[in-house]
Amino acid sequence: MTAQAVPGTASQAVPGTVPGTVPETVPETVPPPWPQTRPGPAPEPAPRARPMTPAPYRVRSRRPDRADTVTLSLEPVRGRCAPALPGQFTMLYAAGVGEVPMSVSGRTRHGGYVHTVRAVGAVSEALCAKRPGEIIGVRGPFGTAWDLAAAEGLDVVVAAGGLGIAPLRPLVRELLRRRSGYGRISVIMGTRTPATLVYARELAHWREYGLDVQVTVDHPDPADAGWTGPVGLVTRLIDRVVFQPRSTFAYVCGPEPMMRATAAELTRRGVAPERVELSIERNMKCGIGWCGHCQLGPLMLCLDGPVVNYGRVAHLLAVREL
Template identity: 50%
Template sequence: MMPTPPSPAAQPTGPTGNAWVPIPFTVVRRRREIPGTVTLWLAPPEGYPFAFRPGQFNMLYVFGVKEVPISISGDPGTPVPVAHTIRQVGMATQALVNLKPGDVVGVRGPFGSAWPLEHARGHDVVIVAGGIGLAPLRPAIYSLLRHRPQYGNVVLLYGARSPRELLYARELERWRGRFDMEVLVTVDRGDRTWHGHVGVVTTLFPQADVFFSPQNTIAFICGPEIMMRFTVRELLDRGVPPERIFVSLERNMHCGQGLCGHCQYGPFFICKDGPVFPYQKLATLFGIREI
């Protein structure tokens, strides 16, 4: 019997069916994004209904190697084939990055909480992404743009290490070309061929200030934890209410259901309670060395 697919409706969303059994998905497309990073599109078995909410992740199992949590980076409006943008950082991700169309990978999920797009309605939305952190935010951007009239100003601040490490560069150009979205991009290091902004992502805020009204803003942040901490400070300094700042955390997720304890973060399990958290929940934990 086909295992029951996880429900995409609840938040956090956990599989209600057999969440322990990886379903064999087939790689149907592969695109190299930036050095060491590819996007894989995975097709489920025929008749397996897969849906997800922006911000959720799947556990991807390279048979015989290891299972790793990978954010879903595609459009929730067209959830299959499922897009995952993967950066090579270890053995399992190296194996994933090397997969080719026709290869099979085990998929469990989707797991975890989602970006609260329903709470963003009527608000300005500030999205701050760093490096590969743009991948878990891309589904939220797709959703925002699909239902664009429901939101106030939409502003994306994106920082990467260098111009050649800008993820989804063509899409950034396309978004920048829209008249209903502001896209500000920076790199930590540039050269003479780069005519854009140089500086860490927080240095974009003075430019971005004119595009959002802090009291009426909801913010979504994803990137290295240090980047998120400093971004939260910038937003708080500007008067964005702490309850409307959301961050996506990364830990060593294994079971995806808050049972194994690998991804424990203070009183939370990132896989079950997160990865998307309201900052207010984490305010006392953020930056504590022991956690």
């Protein structure tokens, strides 16, 4: 573990830069802001296919994040992939095994998609096992995006539980790209143990850019005596970051109990429910409103989500087994 949260400290500034602004010259190790603006002619449209037919993508790179999680860079075999907004998802297909919705975590330098996949079932296991050069089917991107405009001029709290950071990563990069348009930006993140933290390097870079990044763990790994940060639920980090509740916008993604607790705590402190967005997960067979599996009350989360406004869904999340 190279990067860990130092409890209670303000974010570190990159030497020679003003804290809270994105430096003009991006250090070599920092990937370009997301999404990348591409020079040159407009992308050629991908070959027309039926909505349920995936396009073949090739695994360009595969980076294990931890024991059960890998980050894959995928690039289309033919044509270019459609632009994805922060928060949107694609349907990833492992031939012969199945297809699952997966948040887009970024774009590659060559215009592909970056996905961080955790092996939790047959399909995600098959996806995690894909090596560079192998084929994955991709449809999308689909769904709603984080509302970046709604947070302009406000303080921003980004709260992630575990791999909930995956769809938030492109959001944070976009916030950094438009840094001057927002007030204080804090990233609070909970993870099971220090060893299950993903994007550790990225979190360190965000600190370098002046974001207040705080990490808590459920259980400090007894084998890892190096953890000196907070222990407990991510909601406890709300106390550790500075924001003006009445002028704050929050983006939250993680397990549903974590999102409910975080949204409830933020609104208890005065953040308007309409200024909290969540990204809700359900299984999907189509991603396009045909299969019916991802319904949450009136919502079809493939079309009306995954990003939803807490003010509009709080009453739905309160119903058991909905």
